[in-house]
Amino acid sequence: DTGSAAATPIDPRFDIAYVTPVTIGTPPQTLQLDLDTGSSDLWVFSSHTPASQVRGQRIYAPDKSTTSKLLNGHTWSITYGDGSGSRGNVYTDKFTIGGVTVKSQAIETAQQVSSSFTTEDAIDGLVGLGFSTLNTVSPNGQLTFFDNAKPNLDSPVFTADLKYMKPGTYDFGFIDKTKYTGEITYVPVETDPGYWTFTSSGYGVGSGTFSSSPITGIADTGTSLVYLPTAIVTAYYRQVQGATNSRSYGGYVFPCNSTLPAFVFGVGEAKFTIPPSYMSYAAVTDGSPTCFGGLQSSSGIGVNIWGDVALKAAFVVFNGEEPPTIGWANK
Numbered sequence: 001d002t003g004s005a006a007a008t009p010i011d012p013r014f015d016i017a018y019v020t021p022v023t024i025g026t027p028p029q030t031l032q033l034d035l036d037t038g039s040s041d042l043w044v045f046s047s048h049t050p051a052s053q054v055r056g057q058r059i060y061a062p063d064k065s066t067t068s069k070l071l072n073g074h075t076w077s078i079t080y081g082d083g084s085g086s087r088g089n090v091y092t093d094k095f096t097i098g099g100v101t102v103k104s105q106a107i108e109t110a111q112q113v114s115s116s117f118t119t120e121d122a123i124d125g126l127v128g129l130g131f132s133t134l135n136t137v138s139p140n141g142q143l144t145f146f147d148n149a150k151p152n153l154d155s156p157v158f159t160a161d162l163k164y165m166k167p168g169t170y171d172f173g174f175i176d177k178t179k180y181t182g183e184i185t186y187v188p189v190e191t192d193p194g195y196w197t198f199t200s201s202g203y204g205v206g207s208g209t210f211s212s213s214p215i216t217g218i219a220d221t222g223t224s225l226v227y228l229p230t231a232i233v234t235a236y237y238r239q240v241q242g243a244t245n246s247r248s249y250g251g252y253v254f255p256c257n258s259t260l261p262a263f264v265f266g267v268g269e270a271k272f273t274i275p276p277s278y279m280s281y282a283a284v285t286d287g288s289p290t291c292f293g294g295l296q297s298s299s300g301i302g303v304n305i306w307g308d309v310a311l312k313a314a315f316v317v318f319n320g321e322e323p324p325t326i327g328w329a330n331k
């Protein structure tokens, strides 16, 4: 098997998150899901989600699918790093992304979602693409779509080609040579506790010198921004006129008309440049002259996160061979 599906920004103005069309059940029900390498639960808004918590999202109705089966006595509950979360019951059903089908995928139906999911009407749920060890289904943990699909994929990989303010793609089972330039640099992945954890070889601010120092963090398609150690973040914002670390806005902000340097990060011998445009994430509120930075401190999180702001500067291969590795290429 091989497959390809679009990854479309949920907001035309800035890249909060990306959604991908999937089909579930028989006849197929289409939902737009957020593929998230930072988690390992596949959950959806459903006919079991209270109407008060649904605001325009498409829902999966297992009772309307002739191939759905309740996974008796199983429940799930997840909380994400931003405090959002959801919980519910579990079914199995036919699940397809970009033409790759898993005949019996655990579909976690939401009986409760937190307010940030209710208000985000473009996201109908998530497809966790982390390692299945992170799956929250109890009493028996379930496999991710990638783990289920892997044996039938031409190659046990998926790739992310996210783009700035326009649709990119997720490919499954093959590496599309037309999507990158030069060579792919592969580095080891630490699979404990279940993220795609790798070590970057260093960073540079704008045209400044490159600092070769290991930065261990996770490649997370479900996180909008990059979160790195405070020393790196302060070195970056020292180069931005009027930048401050705002307690009220919860991070580094600066005048939207500031000139921003690029941010360079290393993977092995390779270098990746996040252009200034990606480093200004969004105005803090609509129309404000104050902008929120695409690079923030990881000091409160406990892990460094290479989110969408970094991922969209590269073509990334999530290699599910044993042992797993992650590959980065320019594009």
Ligand SMILES: O=C(NC1CCCCC1)N[C@H]1[C@H](O)[C@@H](N2CCCCC2)[C@@H]2OC[C@H]1O2
Pocket: 016, 017, 034, 036, 080, 081, 082, 083, 084, 116, 117, 120, 123, 126, 222, 223, 224, 227, 301, 305
């Ligand atoms: O919580 C994180 N990342 C953390 C950010 C802070 C620092 C630690 C990591 N990612 C989540 C993201 O925020 C969610 N969000 C829902 C509303 C629309 C936008 C996406 C979505 O659900 C799970 C995942 O994606």
